[in-house]
Structure formats: structure tokens, C-alpha cells
Amino acid sequence: MPGRLIKRTWNNIFRTTNDKDDGTTAKDSNQGNQPLFSCIEDNVQTIKNQLGNSTDIVFRRLKIGPKEKYEICIIYTDNLIDTMALQELIVALLNNISEEDLNTVNLASNNLTDVLIEKVVTVGEAVEVEDFNTLITNVLSAQAAILIENQSQAITVSIPGFEKRSIEEPQSATLIKGPRDGFIESIGTNASLLRRRIRSANLWMESKEIGRITKTKVVVAYIKGIANEDVVKEVHERLDRINIDAILESGYIEELIQDETFTPFPTIFNTERPDAVAGKLLEGRVAILVDGSPFVMVVPSLVIEFFQASEDYYMRADISTLLRLLRFFCFFLALIAPSLYIAVLTYHQEMLPTTLLIGLAAQREGVPFPAFMEALMMEVAFEILREAGVRMPRAVGQAMSIVGALVLGQAAVQAGLVSPAMVIVVSLTAIANFCFPSINLATTVRILRFGMMSLAAVFGLVGIMFGLILLCIHLSTLRSFGVPYTTPAAPFILQDQKDVFFRVPWWGMFSRPRLISQTNIIREQNNPTSKPEPQKSEST
Structure with missing residues (x-):
């Protein structure tokens, strides 16, 4: 198509510049991917140099264990972590290490971090890191890092606590009848809103980071067994091909992964409503959540969807x-x-x-x-x-x-x-x-x-x-x-006409869209083609 041709030509024109940027970025990444030192002071100085002595990065030194045998340094970003959880972590490090735990430590094998993760660190998700690149990325992602003297490994604990907007009714999609909650800028909260509605182990959420500088977290959500595996694979491939320095909002990703650029029609559905995303996931679609954006993208998208409101399914x-x-x-x-x-x-x-x-x-x-x-x-x-x-x-x-x-x-x-x-x-x-x-x-x-x-x-x-x-x-x-884009009108699918211009009652919507979900298309298992009849009460 002309739009794809223009897009391909544009990419070819700027391919040299992008390749040059990729080489520079790769070089910088290799420099920051060096392993940790066994000396705390060397690690701290290296981190300060790479972060430019930023004032919001806090370094707190402590001595833990019986007789204060081990020196540690806790590193975190101010105003990004939960201070109460940080205090609990510090108290646990100071009081929960016994002689028996230390007797299992062999400094030559570097397993003190394993002891701390298993028996001491009780808040947040704790992981072991061995290089500066991962350590700094985690610290800047609302995690606290624990450096240990004579250890070339560190521990990062996820204890996010930054300020975020409360859940409220979306301003761009108001309803008369229906739920009043909406997505916010926190990707964790948005994922929990979907989990609240779909309590199934088949709801899979796969996360990745996009943006060489911002390292924005992106989550791909779909229901295993209902979503088309080819569409899920295509979503991951398009996201992996994105090579840009910053992702500040979902609109960045939408423009980079859409099929057709030069068209006035939106080919990716955006919404602030968790109930709308949950309904589309149950039809076999794939949702893309972006940290920092209250709008969730849903693919594949059809033109008929933009005439459908969530309220249509809450009324007769x-x-x-x-x-x-x-x-x-x-x-x-x-x-x-x-x-x-x-x-x-x-x-x-x-x-x-x-x-x-x-x-x-x-x-x-x-x-x-x-x-x-x-x-x-x-x-x-x-x-x-x-x-x-x-x-x-x-x-x-x-x-x-x-x-x-x-x-x-x-x-x-x-x-x-x-x-x-x-x-x-x-x-x-x-x-x-x-x-x-x-x-x-x-x-x-x-x-x-x-x-x-x-x-x-x-x-x-x-x-x-x-x-x-x-x-x-x-x-x-x-x-x-x-x-x-015009499914189910062109190609015409008779079974899917039940939710296009007209919406049949729920007892008649027994199958999912044919071209969206191709593996599990049946919604209702028990006699889906007949209208349920009310039971007659016995006369006394």
C-alpha cells in the first residue's frame, strides 16, 4: 500500500543514522555492564560517577550481624520507594541475622546474599544482581539495592512507594450504567484492575522494557487458550523491533506498531476503562499496558468497535x-x-x-x-x-x-x-x-x-x-x-453479525468473533442456541 511504501522509504532514508545511534548505545551499555566489585567503596563510587552524583540517590551505610561483623550499604532513589517498607527492611537486616545463619556463610563462595534473601529480606521481591547496569536500572525503578562488603553480588528489593493518582472515573469515557473505576498512570495498579475482573490462571501478563533511556515498562496481557497465538507473537515481535530512546506515553508505541500510518482511522483501540479491556481480552484480543499512561491499547482492532460502548453490554x-x-x-x-x-x-x-x-x-x-x-x-x-x-x-x-x-x-x-x-x-x-x-x-x-x-x-x-x-x-x-479492519462485514461472517449493528441478548452471544479467537470460540457450553426459560413455580 502507498502508506507502507512511504513508511519503508522513510525508514531506509534514516537507517544510517539509526545504525550509528545503535552502535553508540551498545558501546555505552557494555561500559555500564561491568561486574560489581567486592569492595563497597569502589561500588559506591562507580555508581555515583555513572549517576552524576545525583542528589536524589541515597546511600545509607549499616553494620549488620552479631558484633556488627558485616558492612552493607543500602542504595535507593528518594521519593520512589515506600519508606515504611524500607524501615522494615533495615530492621530485619539489623535484627534477623543469627550466628547459625552466619555459620552457613562461606565468603569464598559468595553465598551471604543467598542467606539474606532466604532468611532476612521479608519485604518486596528480592533478586540477586552481579553487574552495574542491572543494579542502577533497578535502583531507578523503585527498588532498593543492598551492597555487602567482600561480596561481588548485590541484592535489589522491590518496594515501590511513589505518589500516584487515585482510581477514579475516566474522563474520556463516561457511562450512565456501569463501573466507575478507570486506569491510572501506574502499570501495577492497571494490571491489578484486570486481575480483579479476570481471576483466571490463563490471564498471562508478560513484561518488557522499551526505551534506551527511559526503560519504560510495557506489559502484554492476553488469555492463554483464547487469544490467537500468531497475534500474540506478532505483538511481541513489533514491540521488540522498537529502537527508540524514550517512551513517555502509549501513543509512542501505538505509532510505532500500527499497521498503516497514513490513514485517518485508528487501527489500535485505546481506552481508560478496565471493564472494556477485560471484555476484549475475553474475546481473544491482546492488551498492551504502558507504565505512565492511563490508556491501554487493545489489538487487533476493528472499525465496528469504535461504535460500541461498554454501556451496550450493561443494558438490555x-x-x-x-x-x-x-x-x-x-x-x-x-x-x-x-x-x-x-x-x-x-x-x-x-x-x-x-x-x-x-x-x-x-x-x-x-x-x-x-x-x-x-x-x-x-x-x-x-x-x-x-x-x-x-x-x-x-x-x-x-x-x-x-x-x-x-x-x-x-x-x-x-x-x-x-x-x-x-x-x-x-x-x-x-x-x-x-x-x-x-x-x-x-x-x-x-x-x-x-x-x-x-x-x-x-x-x-x-x-x-x-x-x-x-x-x-x-x-x-x-x-x-x-x-x-472491516470484519465481520467484509469479509462477511454470518455468525458474528450478532454484535455489529444489532446486539442480540447474552443467551444468543454464545461464540466469540471467528477471526479474533480461533482456538476457543464457544462462550456458553450448555445448549447455547436456545433461550433460557424461567422455571414455573408449583401451585400450593
């Missing part, structure tokens, strides 16, 4: 179906309403009733611009107001956007720049744009709307039909991790 099937059909109607309304207005007024006036046509002509009598320029000015003005409302402080942003739209629209009509009908069309389009559960789809419609307006201004209704045909062709060429 008939109500959910009506709401979903309303979203589809709002999609076409937000996409082509201004275009239809432009095309009809410019080329197809005969389609309007005479009374309505006379009224519109009277409104436009003093307007100096054609319909396309009217719509373009109003759409651009509304986009400016929308962006200003988002960037301004929350206390005044909403009031600013509402008042600005009212004042601007009324003033434009009174000044004779636009007609009242155009203000109604643009306002209705803007309201319909807010009906989508996904902000990514709303952004896509905002982009495509300008293209449809241009086609309508040049070719009329023929241009609108041509734009819709191009849109369908483009959607049919997209894929998300090997799965066609």
Missing part, C-alpha cells in the same frame, strides 16, 4: 441496539451533513420543496459567499472554539466554548456573513460528533468532513458518492495485526 439488548443505531446515524450525519447542504444548494436545488427553497434563498440574499465558503468558515471557527475550550482552564473552558459559539454564530448571522440555516447545519453536525464513544473516531470524522465538503462543492452529490466509495475502499484495505 433492545435498548443497546437502538443506541448503537443512533451512533451510526450520527456518524453519517456528522460526516456528510454540511456536504449535503453545499451540494443541494449549489447544484441540486430542484430536490428541495419550493417553500423551503424560497426560504433558503431569502436567508442567503445578503450573504456574499457561496455555500462552500460559508460552511468552511463556520467549521473552522467551531474547530478553533473546540480547541480553545480544551486547552483553557477547566473552570472557564466549557463556558468559553458555549458562549463563544452562541455569540459567534449570532454575530455572523447579523453581519450577513452566513445564513441561519448554515448555523443550524454546523451546530447539528458538531452535536452529532459528540455521540461517539471513542474520541479517535470523532477526530477521524472531523478530518474527513472537510474532504467531503470539497468534493460536494466541486461535483455535488456525485462527489459525495465518490467520496463514500473511496472511503469504503480505503477501509477494506486496512488491517490490524493481520485481521481485516
Whole structure:
């Protein structure tokens, strides 16, 4: 495809620079991967030199064991660890070492670290490290390191305790009925929210670090036996191919692993809702959690998912179906309403009733611009107001956007720049744009709307039909991790139509999507094709 060709060409142009950076990074990594010394002072000095004597790195020396026989140094990053857990660790090191434990220590075999891990360190997850690179990375990842005199090995204990935002309702995906918790910036908390909903040993979470400088933790979550193994393998391969110095948010990874770059449609689903991710994992999808981001990515992603809200599965099937059909109607309304207005007024006036046509002509009598320029000015003005409302402080942003739209629209009509009908069309389009559960789809419609307006201004209704045909062709060429983007409409899968335009009751959704989960597609085991009947009470 043209997008993939451009992306490949871009990578080839900058391949020399990337290779040079890789060589430099590898060299620096080898320098920092030297083994630990047996002398605490040498280790401490080396760590200080590599960290630039940073003031937030704390070095605390202690003497432990009977008669204070062994000297140790605890290293940690201030404000990243739990101070209470650190105190418990220090107390354990000072009081929990007996003569019997020390009698098992043979300094020649370097097994004092094993004794401390097995019998003394009781808080956090303790591991043994032997090189500076791993030691420094762990210290900067909310772990405390224990250096021991005459030992060329160290112990790192995970006791994270940094400040984090409390769990609250997501701002980007609000519901009337459903759970109110949402993901936060802590990857550990986000993983626990998924574990809370899926208490199964088959929920596997595999972590890795991405980013040569930031070393951001990324977790790949999926349900073993339901998720497609080929998709899981592809996710790991794409993540392993990422060679970048920093990952600060999930958007970095999304842009680096998506199938198609040059498309307005999102091919990776993002959400702040744990219940939505849990539901997609149960369908066989793979979730990607990124430390520092409250948005979790889910692949493979289908275009139909962006019309589905979590609330659809918490209400009755008939109500959910009506709401979903309303979203589809709002999609076409937000996409082509201004275009239809432009095309009809410019080329197809005969389609309007005479009374309505006379009224519109009277409104436009003093307007100096054609319909396309009217719509373009109003759409651009509304986009400016929308962006200003988002960037301004929350206390005044909403009031600013509402008042600005009212004042601007009324003033434009009174000044004779636009007609009242155009203000109604643009306002209705803007309201319909807010009906989508996904902000990514709303952004896509905002982009495509300008293209449809241009086609309508040049070719009329023929241009609108041509734009819709191009849109369908483009959607049919997209894929998300090997799965066609328009599944199950194209390719058409009859069994999966139960959750597309309509949602059947839960007793009818007995199978998972065919192209997503290919190994375990049955949800309900007991007579899944029949509606459950209520039991009749016996008459007394």
C-alpha cells in the first residue's frame, strides 16, 4: 500500500543514522555492564560517577550481624520507594541475622546474599544482581539495592512507594450504567484492575522494557487458550523491533506498531476503562499496558468497535441496539451533513420543496459567499472554539466554548456573513460528533468532513458518492495485526453479525468473533442456541 511504501522509504532514508545511534548505545551499555566489585567503596563510587552524583540517590551505610561483623550499604532513589517498607527492611537486616545463619556463610563462595534473601529480606521481591547496569536500572525503578562488603553480588528489593493518582472515573469515557473505576498512570495498579475482573490462571501478563533511556515498562496481557497465538507473537515481535530512546506515553508505541500510518482511522483501540479491556481480552484480543499512561491499547482492532460502548453490554439488548443505531446515524450525519447542504444548494436545488427553497434563498440574499465558503468558515471557527475550550482552564473552558459559539454564530448571522440555516447545519453536525464513544473516531470524522465538503462543492452529490466509495475502499484495505479492519462485514461472517449493528441478548452471544479467537470460540457450553426459560413455580 502507498502508506507502507512511504513508511519503508522513510525508514531506509534514516537507517544510517539509526545504525550509528545503535552502535553508540551498545558501546555505552557494555561500559555500564561491568561486574560489581567486592569492595563497597569502589561500588559506591562507580555508581555515583555513572549517576552524576545525583542528589536524589541515597546511600545509607549499616553494620549488620552479631558484633556488627558485616558492612552493607543500602542504595535507593528518594521519593520512589515506600519508606515504611524500607524501615522494615533495615530492621530485619539489623535484627534477623543469627550466628547459625552466619555459620552457613562461606565468603569464598559468595553465598551471604543467598542467606539474606532466604532468611532476612521479608519485604518486596528480592533478586540477586552481579553487574552495574542491572543494579542502577533497578535502583531507578523503585527498588532498593543492598551492597555487602567482600561480596561481588548485590541484592535489589522491590518496594515501590511513589505518589500516584487515585482510581477514579475516566474522563474520556463516561457511562450512565456501569463501573466507575478507570486506569491510572501506574502499570501495577492497571494490571491489578484486570486481575480483579479476570481471576483466571490463563490471564498471562508478560513484561518488557522499551526505551534506551527511559526503560519504560510495557506489559502484554492476553488469555492463554483464547487469544490467537500468531497475534500474540506478532505483538511481541513489533514491540521488540522498537529502537527508540524514550517512551513517555502509549501513543509512542501505538505509532510505532500500527499497521498503516497514513490513514485517518485508528487501527489500535485505546481506552481508560478496565471493564472494556477485560471484555476484549475475553474475546481473544491482546492488551498492551504502558507504565505512565492511563490508556491501554487493545489489538487487533476493528472499525465496528469504535461504535460500541461498554454501556451496550450493561443494558438490555433492545435498548443497546437502538443506541448503537443512533451512533451510526450520527456518524453519517456528522460526516456528510454540511456536504449535503453545499451540494443541494449549489447544484441540486430542484430536490428541495419550493417553500423551503424560497426560504433558503431569502436567508442567503445578503450573504456574499457561496455555500462552500460559508460552511468552511463556520467549521473552522467551531474547530478553533473546540480547541480553545480544551486547552483553557477547566473552570472557564466549557463556558468559553458555549458562549463563544452562541455569540459567534449570532454575530455572523447579523453581519450577513452566513445564513441561519448554515448555523443550524454546523451546530447539528458538531452535536452529532459528540455521540461517539471513542474520541479517535470523532477526530477521524472531523478530518474527513472537510474532504467531503470539497468534493460536494466541486461535483455535488456525485462527489459525495465518490467520496463514500473511496472511503469504503480505503477501509477494506486496512488491517490490524493481520485481521481485516472491516470484519465481520467484509469479509462477511454470518455468525458474528450478532454484535455489529444489532446486539442480540447474552443467551444468543454464545461464540466469540471467528477471526479474533480461533482456538476457543464457544462462550456458553450448555445448549447455547436456545433461550433460557424461567422455571414455573408449583401451585400450593
